[in-house]
Amino acid sequence: PDALPLVVSAAGEPVGALRCSRDEGCHEPILSAAPPAWPKRSIAGSGPTSCRCACRPTRGCPWTASRFKELLDKGFTVIPVRHGSSPKYLIPEIVGDVRRAVRFIRFNASRWGIDPNRLGVFGGSAGGHLSLVLGTASDSGDPTAKEAFLKESDRVASVVAYFPPVDLRPLARGVRPVAPPAEGARPERFPALNFEKEKAADFSPIVHVSADDPPTLLIHGDKDDLVPVDNSKIIYEAFKKSNVTTQLIIIEGAGHGFRGEDAKRATTAMVAWFEQTLVKPSPTAAR
Numbered sequence: 001p002d003a004l005p006l007v008v009s010a011a012g013e014p015v016g017a018l019r020c021s022r023d024e025g026c027h028e029p030i031l032s033a034a035p036p037a038w039p040k041r042s043i044a045g046s047g048p049t050s051c052r053c054a055c056r057p058t059r060g061c062p063w064t065a066s067r068f069k070e071l072l073d074k075g076f077t078v079i080p081v082r083h084g085s086s087p088k089y090l091i092p093e094i095v096g097d098v099r100r101a102v103r104f105i106r107f108n109a110s111r112w113g114i115d116p117n118r119l120g121v122f123g124g125s126a127g128g129h130l131s132l133v134l135g136t137a138s139d140s141g142d143p144t145a146k147e148a149f150l151k152e153s154d155r156v157a158s159v160v161a162y163f164p165p166v167d168l169r170p171l172a173r174g175v176r177p178v179a180p181p182a183e184g185a186r187p188e189r190f191p192a193l194n195f196e197k198e199k200a201a202d203f204s205p206i207v208h209v210s211a212d213d214p215p216t217l218l219i220h221g222d223k224d225d226l227v228p229v230d231n232s233k234i235i236y237e238a239f240k241k242s243n244v245t246t247q248l249i250i251i252e253g254a255g256h257g258f259r260g261e262d263a264k265r266a267t268t269a270m271v272a273w274f275e276q277t278l279v280k281p282s283p284t285a286a287r
Helices: 062-067 067-075 091-107 126-136 197-203 230-241 260-276
Strands: 006-011 018-021 025-029 043-048 077-083 122-123 156-160 215-222 246-251
Touching: 067 260, 091 126, 091 197, 126 156, 156 197, 156 260, 197 246, 215 230, 215 260, 230 246, 246 260
Parallel strands: 018 077, 043 122, 122 156, 156 215, 215 246
Antiparallel strands: 006 043, 006 077, 018 025
8 A cells, every 4th residue: 555656845736646657658747727836845755646637626636635635735746656556567667667756857847846856755555665765775867868857866855654664675575477366366465576586675775774865754553564663663773873864653553554543643743744854955865
């Protein structure tokens, strides 16, 4: 759940879905109206959406508007990103799609009125993992790329991750075909993990923590049976050891996926974190 990233900037309106994949390329958001004069503050985040259209809080796509209401009310514009998903795409391709999306946003930042040095990323579970990959293992782009936007950095200035897996080395299964399940049987869970084990370290945020990582907030329930809270604890300690600005919020009694008051608490913390870390340009984001 929550595997689809989204980009947010301080404009107060959803902009629309940005679809990126290595097969289809990046398709920029289709705006329902000309974009307003956006403040120069941005967040890149991660969260699910099934809406492919652009919309405003007062018309169209009401589910999307309400989904991101707390961010919108604080003046952030939300751009959901749709990447390739499993079983067709595996972790290496999915991470590549998310990187492409950030580069595409940076490339179009001036035209869209977004500050490329004030991007944050947000996500839960698989989306939390993708957010941490961007935070810990970004690069400056490929100067030899044929597509101009691929020369851009995929660096972000702030990260919020809910209940993220941080080490894929024990989880990668190796390459194997995804066979149709037998009659009456359930499909294999998490087929995105069917990639080469020797590549797992490349996509494990815990391996890549370093002093220049952006400020990172981790939120996890202590009753999470799918992604144990130790995932957030170990990377939190790694961030502290590297002098990265970080915070860990453990929600007592919460499992995998927040509901009710737990969800409200997590959302409030997420919005506050982005306000604190993206109000002024982050010098680490420009690297």
